Amino acid sequence: MSDERMPIKALEAVINEVVSIKLKDQRVFRGKLTRCDVYMNLTLADAEELESDEVRAKYGSILIRGNNILWIQIPE
Amino acid sequence: MSDERMPIKALEAVINEVVSIKLKDQRVFRGKLTRCDVYMNLTLADAEELESDEVRAKYGSILIRGNNILWIQIPE
Amino acid sequence: MSDERMPIKALEAVINEVVSIKLKDQRVFRGKLTRCDVYMNLTLADAEELESDEVRAKYGSILIRGNNILWIQIPE
Amino acid sequence: MSDERMPIKALEAVINEVVSIKLKDQRVFRGKLTRCDVYMNLTLADAEELESDEVRAKYGSILIRGNNILWIQIPE
Amino acid sequence: MSDERMPIKALEAVINEVVSIKLKDQRVFRGKLTRCDVYMNLTLADAEELESDEVRAKYGSILIRGNNILWIQIPE
Amino acid sequence: MSDERMPIKALEAVINEVVSIKLKDQRVFRGKLTRCDVYMNLTLADAEELESDEVRAKYGSILIRGNNILWIQIPE
Amino acid sequence: MSDERMPIKALEAVINEVVSIKLKDQRVFRGKLTRCDVYMNLTLADAEELESDEVRAKYGSILIRGNNILWIQIPE
Structure with a gap:
């Protein structure tokens, strides 16, 4: 599998776009993704x-x- | 045991197929698997x-x- | 202790046999073991x-x- | 992605500024950030x-x- | 401290002897210890x-x- | 960032001074810090x-x- | 900081002495410390x-x- x-x-590809993030405590955050790491x-x-x-x-x-993150909704 | x-x-083998995923918080997600890692x-x-x-x-x-994943149902 | x-x-030795698995959330799964890792x-x-x-x-x-696994019952 | x-x-960039920190136990702390690590x-x-x-x-x-940290609010 | x-x-020393094991979910298992690792x-x-x-x-x-193990009672 | x-x-700097420590189970301990590690x-x-x-x-x-530690109050 | x-x-120094141990499930054990590791x-x-x-x-x-250990009371 190539890197x-x-x-x-898939997350790095949407830097500067709006994502929704579900945390383990069930809270949801939405905002423009500006940085991410592995x-x-x-x-x-x-x-x-x-x-x-x-x-x-x-x-x-x-x-x-x-x-703390459960999942991230990624714009298509 | 060979790699x-x-x-x-078994997960990589079903890329582009529909899988069901049970999370630790007991929620279930279903969708087409597009990427996975170890x-x-x-x-x-x-x-x-x-x-x-x-x-x-x-x-x-x-x-x-x-x-967060408990288990993944894999199509046969 | 040898490898x-x-x-x-003990788990690798029962590949292709039926095992029962208790998860931390107390659920039990049973099936034919087809793959496992360390x-x-x-x-x-x-x-x-x-x-x-x-x-x-x-x-x-x-x-x-x-x-997620608590324990695995291994056939003898 | 460059370092x-x-x-x-983004956290190191606000050393000596006031940040708000949400912990997993839902408590919130506010103060001047004086040190941080990876x-x-x-x-x-x-x-x-x-x-x-x-x-x-x-x-x-x-x-x-x-x-213990869920998220940190960073001054802009 | 020598290895x-x-x-x-202390656990390896009682291979083939009966041990009692307390798990984090407070359940207790007893049986003959046949294998263990670090x-x-x-x-x-x-x-x-x-x-x-x-x-x-x-x-x-x-x-x-x-x-999952809290503690193991070891025969003397 | 230098070491x-x-x-x-900041913790090593207050060895031999009195610190207060909040644990994840919300208990608080206070005493003279005598040793610490990373x-x-x-x-x-x-x-x-x-x-x-x-x-x-x-x-x-x-x-x-x-x-087990949430945070440590450090004397100034 | 020297090793x-x-x-x-501080724990190795009290091998063969009686210690009290508080576990995360709030249970307390007391006994003669015979072995420990890092x-x-x-x-x-x-x-x-x-x-x-x-x-x-x-x-x-x-x-x-x-x-599983929260803290250990060490004899002086």
């Missing part, structure tokens, strides 16, 4: 916390620690 | 979240962090 | 989920992530 | 613990172990 | 699950994943 | 366990395993 | 399980897996 086929490459540590700009699709809080820029 | 006999090879990090296209076999949400493409 | 005395070798990642064919020794669901082939 | 694009660099271990000066945006306790300088 | 003084050596992965023959010192189930041979 | 700027150095394993002399700022128990010298 | 100043050395895996002789300072059970020799 380009790694799942994390542990799925990542930074979002214009980050929002959502609850039942409603915005619950706005945080500006946040750094999320990758080990 | 081809590793369990993760940690079971993986991406699904046309991803659906299921509850009692009913579709609960649709997410398009998602990247699931492997350490 | 052949490693616990994981992390106890493994694949089962004809996998069944059991509850109080009754079959609760059938999954065909599944890949179980090793870190 | 400068790593998410942790595991997100970090030290805060003038650290405050917040509850519903109210200051609940003041601790002076604290060292937070990175593996 | 012979490592705690795991992660405390181990196999038991004639394995019994106990509840309040009563036999609750018999499993024949089992492989227990070491990271 | 001296690592967060753990995992935040550490020893306290004259260790006290606190509850709502009241002393609940005294333990003399204790060794705390670093992975 | 002799590592926290684990992961805090350790063996106790004449091991007792305590509840509110009362002896609840006696186990003879036990091997405790280090990752």
